[in-house]
Amino acid sequence: MTNPFVELSGFITPAIMQAYVVLMFLLVIGGTILDVMHKKSAQYFFENSKKAQKNAKRTLSGGEKNGLLLKTVANEVLTSSEFANPQRRMSHLLTMYGFIMFVATTAILIFAYPTDADAGIVPVLWHLGALMLCLGGYWFWFFIRVDVSAEGNPWYRLVRADLFIVSLLAMATFALLWSLSGAGVLKDLFFVLFIAASTTLFSTVLWSKFAHMFFKPAAAFQKKVAHADGSSENLPADYDLSDPAVHAKFPDIPEYMGKNPPNMGLGIKRESPHHY
Incomplete structure (x- = not known):
């Protein structure tokens, strides 16, 4: 029930904490734009969409498109139904909702309750989000990763593609350790590691899979539209x-x-x- 940022406000002003959150938000936006420009993913997406429209065998009504949009939100976004492996799906859901809960409650605590120890249920949700993130992330890291479970590589093998999940797990882990540890050097160390991990996570969007969260729903929706209008992404009929x-x-x-x-x-x- 304790707001972990109250004690922090004694030597870091709420304005500085709020500025840091805003900076991380801007880094995500900037990194995503650079990622789109570098990989030309948006250009590919729109060109592929126009190509599919030319091959469409029927025109979808607005109601049909809205129905497909709602189906995409319900399946691919909210429940991650595209994962055939139930363990991978559960791990992804825990990580996704834990991350959303953790980031949202962090912003609420810093902007609405920076010096208020009694923040209601928000601190509970903050700790719960970090815990869900750790549970889903470590489950994925040790037991589900394809290069570990299928190819027999050791769990401690690191490549650049692991930057996202490693910094994500480090952020949630050190946040919990910082909040739950007593005052002293160890608590300060956990806080520094927490900030270092979160800064790494939000400043390395260009080299991580962070930006895929914005394109995944759009790609899933376009795939449903292509199947419904008969263009089928230029694949042969069944x-x-x-x-x-x-x-x-x-x-x-x-x-x-x-x-x-x-x-x-x-x-x-x-x-x-x-x-x-």
């Missing part, structure tokens, strides 16, 4: 391989597979996913 019309269109099917090709089975879906 043909019935025993249909004579399909044989006439693709003569190599009966030549190599016969007039009534056997059911090829589930393919890669035959085995339940255990990793990425």
